[in-house]
Amino acid sequence: MIYIIDHQDSFTWNIVHQFSKFDKVFCSNYFEINKKKLDKSDTIVLSPGPGSPSDYPLTSIIYNKYKGKKKIIGICLGYQQILFNEKGKIVQQKNIFHGYQSKIKVTKDSKLFKKNMLFKVGRYHSLKLHEPYKSKNIKISMRCVKSNIPMGIEDTKNNIYGVQFHPESFLTENGNTIIKKILSA
Numbered sequence: 001m002i003y004i005i006d007h008q009d010s011f012t013w014n015i016v017h018q019f020s021k022f023d024k025v026f027c028s029n030y031f032e033i034n035k036k037k038l039d040k041s042d043t044i045v046l047s048p049g050p051g052s053p054s055d056y057p058l059t060s061i062i063y064n065k066y067k068g069k070k071k072i073i074g075i076c077l078g079y080q081q082i083l084f085n086e087k088g089k090i091v092q093q094k095n096i097f098h099g100y101q102s103k104i105k106v107t108k109d110s111k112l113f114k115k116n117m118l119f120k121v122g123r124y125h126s127l128k129l130h131e132p133y134k135s136k137n138i139k140i141s142m143r144c145v146k147s148n149i150p151m152g153i154e155d156t157k158n159n160i161y162g163v164q165f166h167p168e169s170f171l172t173e174n175g176n177t178i179i180k181k182i183l184s185a
Contacts, residue, residue, distance in 0.1 A: 003041035005030055007049025007056060007077055014168040015047055015075060021176065022183050030056060043071040046078025048166065052127060053084035060085050068158040073182055076125055079162035086138050089130040097123035101171040102144050104151045109139035111156050112181050122171025125164060
């Protein structure tokens with residue numbers, strides 16, 4: 001079962017529908033976590049949402065409790081949440097990308113996707129990972145072709161994956177393929 005933590009985002013139910021194509025999904029509001037279902041889940045998805053990762057301390061507790069024990073997938077704010085908990089600095093970016101389509105490129109560090117593979121993705125974010133960023137296990141797996149901003153991460157040792165873009169957006173080509181590949185990793 002996939003447990004989706006809703007950070008009160010209007011896109012969350014689109015994500016629920018997308019993930020429901022691959023497994024049974026349970027979604028709860030950030031303020032109403034069902035601990036029994038969370039314990040029973042195989043995968044935890046950290047949804048998009050407003051604000052910054054520091055606004056969601058319970059998500060940090062959940063992330064650190066289940067890291068290395070369950071697959072964790074972060075989308076947009078959820079991606080930032082993972083990086084925030086892995087000593088990454090999340091900062092305001094120069095340009096705000098809300099409802100933009102960008103081309104992203106897979107890096108040599110990706111274990112899931114072929115190097116230099118290109119995707120068109122939907123972006124809805126004003127924050128980004130500040131670089132340089134160093135981590136023993138987290139690898140930047142995708143970058144924006146135009147700005148070089150990190151757009152995907154992989155930690156195959158701890159089964160953690162994240163994307164800054166929205167795979168459920170109509171602006172993202174092959175979003176279901178991207179999620180299927182992450183879920184089957």
